[in-house]
Amino acid sequence: MGLIAGFFYAYACSVMIGLTEVDDRTFITTMQWINATVRNGWFAASFFGALPLTALTVVLHLRRGARAVLPWAIAALFSYASAFAVTLGISVPLNETLAAAGPADAITDPAAVRAAYEDVWVNWNIVRTIASTVALACLARALMVHARLRGPAPVTPGKTEAMAYTSAGALRE
Template structure:
């Protein structure tokens, strides 16, 4: 039962994170891309501050921890048919995690360091240094986290729930 709960919780948290990155890719960044430089910089700075909350951290870290836990719990017993899919999900989400830490977070920090939008002398340059690279890496993590979510769903279907 604990094994099943861990896998279900991992799948849920992975789905939440995959959905978040997907939503940024197919709506948030497209919408912000159509705004002027001041609006873009101001909105992204605000989003980057507001996303640092318990709900986000619970799902972002939970996807990693719960997938690892589910994998460990499936090492023995009858859940071995789900194990390769859990491991694949862990590897894919590991890539998502690394992309976030190595690319997206430093870009967020760089955008914050630029200062308040009404004090930035060249908003276009600040946006230029941020937008395309951030969007590109977010798309990659949307794909990797969605693939990880799919792997966990398949793990559930392969016998991960008993």
């Protein structure tokens, strides 16, 4: 979840801001190449993996003793599911439309192509950035609640734990 939230965040706070400064043809070419190359195993692992792993978190905490974790895990699942839906329902179709426009140097009105794409894509990317970041925060909270429920980890006495201080503050074993 952290990887995919960071991925969307990087676009929101750097990539798309940087691309506002380039001409229309450069913008179109760059986004077409990014969209074509983002479909790789590294991206797929985080984008497609976050949803079932979060769902697994929900399932594993359905037992009675872990119910306090459940609201946070469910909130994370729904939050990331919304980011996932925005990607598949809005971002990908926009990317496909941009790809179908053809090479940027052959487009007769690149300003119109960019205008139909950029603001919509950027705004929905902010939505999925927020949703995936909220999901990450919910999972972090679920982890804290889970740790609190389990109590402190058992300590195996070793030399350090077996040492004590005298009333004068000197270390003794």
